[in-house]
Amino acid sequence: MDRQRLGVNIDHVATIRNARGGDTPDPVRAALMAQAAGADGITAHLREDRRHIRDADMAAIADAIDIPLNFEMAATEEMARIATATKPHAVCLVPERREERTTEGGLDVAADANRLTGYVAPLADMGARVSLFIASDPRQIEAASRVGAAVVELHTGTYCDAVAEGRTDDAEAELERLIAGAAQAHDLGLEVHAGHGITYDSVTPLAAIPQVVELNIGHFIIGEAVFRGLPDALAEMRRLMDTARVQM
Numbered sequence: 202m203d204r205q206r207l208g209v210n211i212d213h214v215a216t217i218r219n220a221r222g223g224d225t226p227d228p229v230r231a232a233l234m235a236q237a238a239g240a241d242g243i244t245a246h247l248r249e250d251r252r253h254i255r256d257a258d259m260a261a262i263a264d265a266i267d268i269p270l271n272f273e274m275a276a277t278e279e280m281a282r283i284a285t286a287t288k289p290h291a292v293c294l295v296p297e298r299r300e301e302r303t304t305e306g307g308l309d310v311a312a313d314a315n316r317l318t319g320y321v322a323p324l325a326d327m328g329a330r331v332s333l334f335i336a337s338d339p340r341q342i343e344a345a346s347r348v349g350a351a352v353v354e355l356h357t358g359t360y361c362d363a364v365a366e367g368r369t370d371d372a373e374a375e376l377e378r379l380i381a382g383a384a385q386a387h388d389l390g391l392e393v394h395a396g397h398g399i400t401y402d403s404v405t406p407l408a409a410i411p412q413v414v415e416l417n418i419g420h421f422i423i424g425e426a427v428f429r430g431l432p433d434a435l436a437e438m439r440r441l442m443d444t445a446r447v448q449m
């Protein structure tokens with residue numbers, strides 16, 4: 202099977218920086234270190250409330266790295282303007298609620314299809330690969346293909362939570378949903394990514410889904426980096442992904 206890309210989300214380096222209000226740790230340094238350690242892309246989420254990544258971070262990361270930047274954002278007019286100025290390789294549209302701790306669910310593309318069609322087109326026209334972060338639900342996948350997205354990122358949070366909590370049957374059922382969704386999306390001509398909540402314990406079955414060409418992983422890698430350093434934390438994730446692909 203083809204090598205799967207690893208996108209590293211560096212938001213939580215900014216979370217730690219913002220806890221003290223100064224300049225360190227610097228998310229640009231983390232992005233460059235992840236790039237040097239073999240990341241295939243850098244993902245950063247400019248949230249409406251700027252709780253971690255800020256506008257200046259996004260511009261500085263885009264300037265500094267040579268690998269693709271995946272700009273995660275809500276589908277708002279403000280973010281469309283910033284993305285247009287930043288010109289990232291990819292834009293990943295996610296739902297956002299101010300009170301949530303992290304991106305809790307997928308986009309309801311089916312309910313918002315008309316608006317999203319008009320939102321996706323100019324971003325795609327400027328050359329960005331537009332991705333929609335969705336649950337592995339046949340209706341949402343079909344809608345994603347209708348609104349003109351090039352990519353879907355399947356939300357792996359429910360699966361990863363079930364693995365972390367030892368709920369084996371739930372994990373198995375959720376994994377089946379992700380496998381079916383990846384096949385459906387691929388058959389519709391969409392590129393398939395996956396992400397959210399992935400750890401060393403949950404990555405292998407996800408890395409083994411043949412249609413999934415990219416995983417986006419953040420919180421766990423940044424947390425693990427505290428103990429073993431970012432290059433080593435990332436290298437271990439890379440090793441698990443490569444092993445899963447070879448075993449297929």
Ligand code: PXP
Binds near residue numbers: 273295396399418421
């Ligand atoms: N993919 C998307 C679309 C996300 O919103 C996030 C979280 O910002 C991730 C991947 C990474 O999730 P985590 O930080 O849990 O690895």
